[in-house]
Amino acid sequence: MFAKEQFPIGIDIGSSFIKLVQFKKSGNGYELSKFDILPVQQGIIADGAIVDKKILTRTLAELLRKTNISKGQACIGLSGQSSLIIKRITVPFMTEDELNLSIKFEAQQFIPFDLNAVSLDFHIIDKTPNADNQMEVLIVAVNKDLMNDYLEVISSVGLETVVVDTKQFALSNMYEFNYGVSEQRNIAIADIGASTVTLNIVQNGLPIFWRESTVGSNYHTDAIESTFNIPREDAERLKRGFPIEAISSEEAQSVIQKASDEIYADIYRSLEVFRSNFYNEEVYKIAICGGAALIKDFASSMSQRIDMEVDVIDPFRKIAIPDKINPSYIKEIVPIAAVAVGLALRRSGDR
Numbered sequence: 001m002f003a004k005e006q007f008p009i010g011i012d013i014g015s016s017f018i019k020l021v022q023f024k025k026s027g028n029g030y031e032l033s034k035f036d037i038l039p040v041q042q043g044i045i046a047d048g049a050i051v052d053k054k055i056l057t058r059t060l061a062e063l064l065r066k067t068n069i070s071k072g073q074a075c076i077g078l079s080g081q082s083s084l085i086i087k088r089i090t091v092p093f094m095t096e097d098e099l100n101l102s103i104k105f106e107a108q109q110f111i112p113f114d115l116n117a118v119s120l121d122f123h124i125i126d127k128t129p130n131a132d133n134q135m136e137v138l139i140v141a142v143n144k145d146l147m148n149d150y151l152e153v154i155s156s157v158g159l160e161t162v163v164v165d166t167k168q169f170a171l172s173n174m175y176e177f178n179y180g181v182s183e184q185r186n187i188a189i190a191d192i193g194a195s196t197v198t199l200n201i202v203q204n205g206l207p208i209f210w211r212e213s214t215v216g217s218n219y220h221t222d223a224i225e226s227t228f229n230i231p232r233e234d235a236e237r238l239k240r241g242f243p244i245e246a247i248s249s250e251e252a253q254s255v256i257q258k259a260s261d262e263i264y265a266d267i268y269r270s271l272e273v274f275r276s277n278f279y280n281e282e283v284y285k286i287a288i289c290g291g292a293a294l295i296k297d298f299a300s301s302m303s304q305r306i307d308m309e310v311d312v313i314d315p316f317r318k319i320a321i322p323d324k325i326n327p328s329y330i331k332e333i334v335p336i337a338a339v340a341v342g343l344a345l346r347r348s349g350d351r
């Protein structure tokens with residue numbers, strides 16, 4: 001009865017960084033209690049799946065040492081085009097218990113995988129029947145092998161996984177917590193990581209559409225690396241706005257801009273796919289996160305190219321940052337933490 005409210009450790013395993021976030025209660029709100037990131041060796045995560053469990057386990061163990069965590073409850077987020085399906089479907093009106101029994105049957109025609117190989121979950125969007133006595137349901141299917149690989153890694157570093165979420169839900173959860181729900185207005189949340197761009201359209205706090213592509217911020221690094229024929233570390237430095245010996249940041253800027261243009265074009269395509277799938281429903285603004293959001297002028301030039309309002313998400317907007325954590329460090333990497341924050345906001349028992 002007097003147990004302190006438990007906050008899980010939000011762990012976002014990306015293809016280039018693992019991010020760890022944990023909150024604690026402070027007054028009426030939340031305070032950041034743990035936050036750190038660690039690079040992941042290239043190639044260890046591919047399309048959301050773990051390619052090398054051993055190396056990932058070692059990296060995660062190191063991050064836990066860095067953050068002084070030896071045990072606890074974790075919340076993880078899954079992603080991946082080939083192993084995760086989130087779809088909005090229409091089913092005959094029924095109760096949640098009834099749907100529990102028939103969800104496999106209802107969902108099978110929408111899931112291109114063997115149903116025995118996936119773990120299936122659902123969320124009823126509107127609990128009142130429409131004119132045809134039907135209702136809309138969001139289904140989530142995830143490949144069991146992929147999920148079990150993550151559970152194995154988490155348990156081998158001594159943590160217990162209490163919630164398995166998807167990165168899409170974590171993002172809409174994080175957004176709603178910090179910015180509230182904008183009813184009836186569709187907002188696009190674009191997570192632009194190293195190897196993937198995920199565009200999520202959120203309506204009333206729920207993701208109703210998502211499209212993932214492999215046009216991530218590695219594009220920038222690849223372009224700089226090959227244009228100037230320099231090592232990857234140097235290309236990374238230039239991308240972050242620092243000059244290197246023979247190349248000024250101005251010279252790098254036009255290469256960066258060109259790579260950004262490809263990312264904008266891809267996001268634009270995703271918006272078009274959404275519009276055509278959803279009968280020309282409009283999106284009123286794009287909120288971006290992920291490492292690419294840290295590139296100088298990325299958001300403002302995206303706004304110009306796509307001709308829409310583009311904001312960089314602050315996942316800690318409603319969260320107190322204690323003095324012991326350097327605020328300029330947080331500011332420097334804040335958009336990278338978006339998914340991990342959404343995960344850390346979950347409670348055990350959530351689904």
Ligand SMILES: Nc1ncnc2c1ncn2[C@@H]1O[C@H](COP(=O)(O)OP(=O)(O)OP(=O)(O)O)[C@@H](O)[C@H]1O
Pocket residue numbers: 013014015016017018192193194195196197216217218221236239240241289290291292294295296332336
């Ligand atoms: N300060 C910065 N300026 C520019 N780019 C940065 C900065 N910090 C990180 N990045 C870039 O952001 C990317 C990492 O972002 P993020 O952590 O969101 O990716 P990820 O989650 O690991 O990847 P994915 O989601 O695609 O699996 C890398 O490509 C990195 O080079």
Ligand SMILES: [Mg+2]
Pocket residue numbers: 013014015191193194290339
């Ligand atoms: Mg990511």
